[in-house]
Amino acid sequence: xxxxxxxxxxxxxxxxxxxxxxxxxxxxxxxxxxxxxxxxxxxxxxxxxxxxxxxxxxxxxxxxxxxxxxxxxxxxxxxxxxxxxxxxxxxxxxxxxxxxxxxxxxxxxxxxxxxxxxxxxxxxxxxxxxxxxxxxxxxxxxxxxxxxxxxxxxxxxxxxxxxxxxxxxxxxxxxxxxxxxxxxxxxxxxxxxxxxxxxxxxxxxxxxxxxxxxxxxxxxxxxxxxxxxxxxxxxxxxxxxxxxxxxxxxxxxxxxxxxxxxxxxxxxxxxxxxxxxxxxxxxxxxxxxxxxxxxxxxxxxxxxxxxxxxxxxxxxxxxxxx
Amino acid sequence: xxxxxxxxxxxxxxxxxxxxxxxxxxxxxxxxxxxxxxxxxxxxxxxxxxxxxxxxxxxxxxxxxxxxxxxxxxxxxxxxxxxxxxxxxxxxxxxxxxxxxxxxxxxxxxxxxxxxxxxxxxxxxxxxxxxxxxxxxxxxxxxxxxxxxxxxxxxxxxxxxxxxxxxxxxxxxxxx
Numbered sequence: 254x255x256x257x258x259x260x261x262x263x264x265x266x267x268x269x270x271x272x273x274x275x276x277x278x279x280x281x282x283x284x285x286x287x288x289x290x291x292x293x294x295x296x297x298x299x300x301x302x303x304x305x306x307x308x309x310x311x312x313x314x315x316x317x318x319x320x321x322x323x324x325x326x327x328x329x330x331x332x333x334x335x336x337x338x339x340x341x342x343x344x345x346x347x348x349x350x351x352x353x354x355x356x357x358x359x360x361x362x363x364x365x366x367x368x369x370x371x372x373x374x375x376x377x378x379x380x381x382x383x384x385x386x387x388x389x390x391x392x393x394x395x396x397x398x399x400x401x402x403x404x405x406x407x408x409x410x411x412x413x414x415x416x417x418x419x420x421x422x423x424x425x426x427x428x429x430x431x432x433x434x435x436x437x438x439x440x441x442x443x444x445x446x447x448x449x450x451x452x453x454x455x456x457x458x459x460x461x462x463x464x465x466x467x468x469x470x471x472x473x474x475x476x477x478x479x480x481x482x483x484x485x486x487x488x489x490x491x492x493x494x495x496x497x498x499x500x501x502x503x504x505x506x507x508x509x510x511x512x513x514x515x516x517x518x519x520x521x522x523x524x525x526x527x528x529x530x531x532x533x534x535x536x537x538x539x540x541x542x543x544x545x546x547x548x549x550x551x552x553x554x555x556x557x558x559x560x561x562x563x564x565x566x567x568x569x570x571x572x573x574x575x
Numbered sequence: 576x577x578x579x580x581x582x583x584x585x586x587x588x589x590x591x592x593x594x595x596x597x598x599x600x601x602x603x604x605x606x607x608x609x610x611x612x613x614x615x616x617x618x619x620x621x622x623x624x625x626x627x628x629x630x631x632x633x634x635x636x637x638x639x640x641x642x643x644x645x646x647x648x649x650x651x652x653x654x655x656x657x658x659x660x661x662x663x664x665x666x667x668x669x670x671x672x673x674x675x676x677x678x679x680x681x682x683x684x685x686x687x688x689x690x691x692x693x694x695x696x697x698x699x700x701x702x703x704x705x706x707x708x709x710x711x712x713x714x715x716x717x718x719x720x721x722x723x724x725x726x727x728x729x730x731x732x733x734x735x736x737x738x739x740x741x742x743x744x745x746x747x748x749x750x751x
Binding site: 262263264265266267271272275276278279282283286287290294297298300301302310313314317318319320321322323324325326327328329330331332335336339340342343346347350550551552554555558 | 587606607608609610611612613614616617620622625627628631635642646649650653654656658661665668669671672674675676678679681682683685686688689690692693694695696697698699700702708709710711712713
């Protein structure tokens with residue numbers, strides 16, 4: 254059981270840490286199952302077109318013997334839809350639970366009821382930015398302009414903008430509740446330490462990247478430019494990382510006990526771990542691009558058929574609907 | 576289900592026509608193999624409504640109940656821990672892990688049910704031996720009529736399928 258029970262006793266379920274263990278385990282497992290299930294018909298297509306025996310065997314093993322039978326498709330659609338329906342409340346619950354790791358404590362800047370909402374929206378926001386950072390180069394390199402259209406990018410940009418507006422709201426609410434509540438420790442952390450203390454430069458970087466930069470996406474011209482969208486998304490990814498840093502460090506470098514006050518500076522170990530995780534992710538993503546169909550083949554074929562049927566019904570000349 | 580006739584079509588419309596015609600003629604033991612789902616054909620092919628929803632629900636309820644019981648037993652019976660006189664049986668706190676475990680159990684059970692009920696996992700299926708069947712996941716639409724269909728007749732079927740525009744018709748274990 255991947256739970257850090259260093260003293261060998263049962264966990265205490267009133268604490269957010271066991272909740273977190275359950276939530277992260279579930280999130281990882283359900284995401285993998287959902288992703289893999291979506292891949293099965295495409296892996297079968299790879300198996301059937303594999304040029305060599307070993308590639309056919311490997312893809313065949315992962316395709317689990319998918320044949321595209323009507324009964325298989327029927328069950329597939331039901332279960333895939335159920336997984337999608339399960340995964341959506343899961344996202345909300347997991348990020349809320351992760352936020353309670355912070356919110357359940359008493360530290361000023363952490364002990365706030367907006368945290369579950371703040372973290373869920375932050376996750377969606379940084380997730381969309383990450384998707385755009387990966388999507389825009391992949392679209393360019395693989396020439397997927399007809400599959401991932403300008404409309405898709407426009408919609409993603411609008412979602413990014415909405416996320417940014419909500420994050421701005423969260424930052425304002427945090428500061429407002431600190432001021433309105435009158436707690437001197439919270440007021441210090443939110444209104445003095447973060448904007449003006451030793452980490453102020455990071456705080457204002459976060460504001461610039463998360464709140465100001467995405468405002469450019471109000472402009473339709475900039476939403477339609479993949480380069481501008483890429484730049485804004487990169488800034489958001491950086492800004493969200495800085496936000497995590499600000500969140501964790503500014504509440505801890507000056508907490509209730511002055512004797513434990515200290516200025517935290519990251520060492521080469523921290524930098525190496527960050528670089529390592531980014532590289533690991535990039536490596537796995539490149540493997541994914543190399544080995545597996547990056548667009549869902551069967552869904553695209555269904556879409557193409559639906560679109561051509563709509564065109565036929567609208568009275569245009571019938572086209573080849575294969 | 577393997578022995579019978581396999582017809583290859585180049586478009587979903589041709590396949591749909593063929594299924595409708597054969598269904599009208601009284602054939603019931605049919606199966607299609609397509610690169611993407613054609614749900615409009617399911618009633619004619621006799622595809623039953625999937626019971627996966629029930630499996631997922633039952634598994635989710637069982638997972639949630641199990642998780643709740645585990646937490647109750649751990650925190651109330653086996654190792655009670657008095658943390659600031661809070662009630663040992665903290666139902667609101669237990670609810671979070673219960674929800675997560677319910678979702679996990681439901682998702683995994685749904686996936687396993689899908690794999691097992693769909694005749695998977697398999698590395699190889701006899702249909703893969705048919706020349707060109709690989710295109711069933713690409714751009715061809717196959718129709719299989721089983722030998723044990725009461726109306727099965729090799730000659731009538733061959734003629735009918737050719738007439739419906741089949742690219743080719745393959746006999747599987749059926750003597751001409």
